[in-house]
Amino acid sequence: MMRVSRMAKRLLLVLFLSVTMLTAQAQALTKSSANNSWPKQAIRIIVSFTPGGAPDILARVLAESWQQSLGVPVLVENRPGYGGNIGADIVAKSEPDGYTLLIGTVGIHAINGALYEKISFDPINDFTPISFLASTPNVLIVNKQLGVNSLHELIQLAKAKPNQLTFGSSGVGTSLHMSGELFKEMAGIQIRHIPYKGRAQSLPDLVSGRISMLFDNLSSSLPLIKAGEVQALGVTTLKRSHAAPEIPTFAEQGLPGFEAISWFSLMAPANLPPSIQKRLNQLTRRTLNNPDVKARLLAGGLEPNPGSPKELSKLIAQESAKWSRVVLQSGAKLEQ
Structure with missing residues (x-):
């Protein structure tokens, strides 16, 4: 039997580790390249309500701007019903590739979890926060x-x-x-x-x-x-x-402290790659900080205020706590 020297074993181990590292680096580069090449196809923004309302207006503002800057179709799809749950469910169950997005609302992400006995998605954990959009x-x-x-x-x-x-x-x-x-x-x-x-x-x-x-x-x-x-x-x-x-x-x-704001956000399915999350956040900020866009939204009663995903997550947590108490006090409970 042929014996392998200690030196040869060391060389084989070094070679094995080198190949493993190169393979991992190649996979990482391939994944990074794929994310950096986003978008390659049409993007759709799901609006969980009928056309004409604030969520629909914001979706179409984003779609118009992105279509010009990205060079791919950006489609707005209205899927109303069950307080926004139908559209949200579609996005929650979509691939986290940046091609299916949701106009999130205070109802979907901060109220429905407490209101509905059964809900087909997790209003927080099934989504990747992109940016706050606006409030009214x-x-x-x-x-x-x-x-x-x-x-x-x-x-x-x-x-x-x-x-x-x-x-x-x-x-x-x-x-x-x-x-x-x-x-x-x-x-x-x-x-x-x-x-x-x-x-x-x-x-x-x-x-x-x-x-x-x-x-x-x-x-x-x-x-x-x-x-x-x-x-x-x-x-x-x-x-x-x-x-x-x-x-x-x-x-x-005569009702001191009364406050109930409708706010809207941009959300993606959970586990969206960070590079795409960052790109979408940048695109959103650029669109809503455009002076002409901002003036148009303000004139219509919408106050744009794009921010970071972390800020959006904090807001959702605060609003969930507030509106869960209101739902409990109202005694409202629904089945979907």
């Missing part, structure tokens, strides 16, 4: 035939007619629904919730008088308010909106 006050608008001109007058009417007045929202579990629940709790009134799939269905019912009032994103309802078709009673932020400074806050009208 919610606004309470009423049918003009209701005959109220202030929040105080509405509260008095609701107390005189318990469970006879109705409030609409763009869906169960949305921040608009929770705004109504918080309003009921803080004002000590009983009004019935009428959920819709989106604002496209709820606004005609408000104007016609089929529902008494509606919580909506200010950015969505501002044109109707300015046209005088509906009466705005208050915004749900602690400060008045730059887009409509004439509308008082709930806090100013």
Whole structure:
């Protein structure tokens, strides 16, 4: 039998380790190259609500900008239903390759986990945070035939007619629904919730008088308010909106501390490669920090404020704690 010397064994070990290291480096370079070559195909942004609302507006702003800078199609796909859960589920179960993204909302990521008995995805762990996009006050608008001109007058009417007045929202579990629940709790009134799939269905019912009032994103309802078709009673932020400074806050009208903001984010499936996460964050910041884009969004009631993934994760944790308490106090519980 042939004996292998100690020196030869050492040489073989060194050779083996060298080959292993080179293989690992080659694999890392291949993966890095693949990530750096993103995007190679069309990107789709899922909006979990009907067209025309704030999530849809933001998605189309991003799509228009990215399509020009990236040279690939960027498609916006509306998949409404179950308070945003249908669209979110699609993204949660997609490949983490940067080609399927979600316009996240406070409802999807901070409310629905507490509201729904069964949910087909984890609102936090099944997603990679990319960036905060923008926020908008919610606004309470009423049918003009209701005959109220202030929040105080509405509260008095609701107390005189318990469970006879109705409030609409763009869906169960949305921040608009929770705004109504918080309003009921803080004002000590009983009004019935009428959920819709989106604002496209709820606004005609408000104007016609089929529902008494509606919580909506200010950015969505501002044109109707300015046209005088509906009466705005208050915004749900602690400060008045730059887009409509004439509308008082709930806090100013006897409900101190009342705050319910609709916010929107960009999310991807969990385990997105960090290089693609970074690239998407950069693209988002560049788009929303563009002076023309920023001015257009502000004029429409949206306040853009892109940030880091870490900042977004912190916000989601804080909002989840807040709205879980509201859901618990309201007693609302749903099955999907």
